[in-house]
Amino acid sequence: MGCSNLSYCSVMLLILLVFLAKAPAIQSWGKEGHFITCKIAQPLLSKAAAKAVQELLPSSAEGDLASVCSWADTVRFKYRWASPLHYINTPGVCNYKYSRDCHNDKGEQDMCVAGAINNYTAQLITYMDSSSEGTYNLTESLMFLSHFVGDIHQPLHVGFADDEGGNTIPLRWFRRKSNLHKVWDFDIIDEAEKDFFNRDVTTMIEDLQRNITEGWSDEVPAWEKCARNAIACPDGYASEGISLACKWAYKDVTADIVLEDDYFLTRLPIVEKRLAQGGVRLAAILNRIFDSNFVMGGSVQSS
Template sequence: MVHYMGQLYPYNAYINSFIFIQFVTYDMFVQIIVHLPIANFSQSYLTSTASSAVLKLLPAGANGDLASECSWADTVRGAYPWSSALHYVDTPDNLCTYDYTRDCHDSSGASGRCVVGAINNYTAQLTTYPSTTYNLTQALMFLSHFMGDVHQPLHVGFTTDAGGNSITVYWYNVKTNLHSVWDTKIIQTSMSNYFGNSMDTMANSIKANITSTQISQWNSCGSSTSACADTFATESIQQACNYAYKDAPNNAYLSDTYYLSRSPVVNTRIAQGAVRLANFLNQIFV
């Protein structure tokens, strides 16, 4: 059984992300590997105690590599339809603020069912380690993925446009939507322009530029993991307003001016997600 917010959800079998790889389009593939550096960086920042726990919880097929399972939460949406609402949080149009009580709910109004609630939920489950009350392997994979989602600004976007999904734009004259620009297109362009289409090379470059001062600042969000998750969402909606939505109305043509000013934001959010996931896991497994 799958536990979420005190409820049980049935499932038929463990679903490994590799089963789905043959059905993945290029854009979906880029979405998957966006989560790779976050999981990859994080594992390198773990304490020995946290690293040991993560290795024990990872499925055998992961071969000790958290990054290999970072796409799992996307691939199981069909099997776990209740999980779809956990990848994002919608906020009121144009307010540019996030509030847990106001915003963290699914389309039926069920409280806590958003990406922040999911981070809180799976963090709480993992703190019971090594208990077997919950499926802690899945809790680890959900948490790792949702930490990436909450750092993507348009996963904390406006309600009416579904985080930019309904805003049509042209990325270097190719029709897409604003959410996809922030999920995939900016990263694709960076990989193509500067990193020989290698996500590993791009990830290593981002990691090499993280300073100890930044790590300290990014981990000083509050005294509890729930306060931190709220902070991450607040950062994202502010960046959605200041960068994602700005100068990107419906049918806008976006190219170098938009890309060059936004790609540093994307790189920073990837780095923050990685550092903060490691910090969460280090606090959980003590």
């Protein structure tokens, strides 16, 4: 609908801009990062898991898990309660403890990305339980889980509370204004696509897939496994994340610094491996949820 009263429209636009400025920042891989993670995961699903995923995906996805892996960000205003589920804050220390760190700003326990992964994993396990039919919206559970597994692999999703995972550390990325969190969400991936992959995300995905089957092949079995045959093990992913945040993301960064090639080239391998780990682990979790053959074995097998 058009707006015939320009003064009224100007006031409404100003109100909207103020509202958006005050809205809480969502900490998340950028859309590209989630797309990459889910594109890596889907070919690694077993036949049983692939079938379940196809049945649960919304029709608009047309069978492509990656197309809905940013959905959890698009509903952040509709589901405000879910905002703290995208991240974990530690009290300025380089270690993670679930009991200390997994809560929202009201102190409600389990309201963090690790708690969310546990919760949506438990919901999806009811997929074949007819007595639980209708208890959960399993399509949303799948989309939330796929997103949050990606999120927990972004190192600054397990960052410091004081700077909101780097969101309040302003800096310049080459010549552009940015902040530390945005550098890890968007800028490093965008720069890699531009410099090394001719701005083609598919080429970047193919390169990561080659590394999974070749360069990182000896590490992949350990990525897939969970202690005590758990279906998902987000505490381990979170511990990795805060360690990487301290060693690589925060290291040598101060407010208003200019980050250029040295930071980019030394941090890109960390980002690439975390994208790959997120995809491999998402596949492993979905395989263990939907395929009983994977519950004890804990290994990803391609369909």
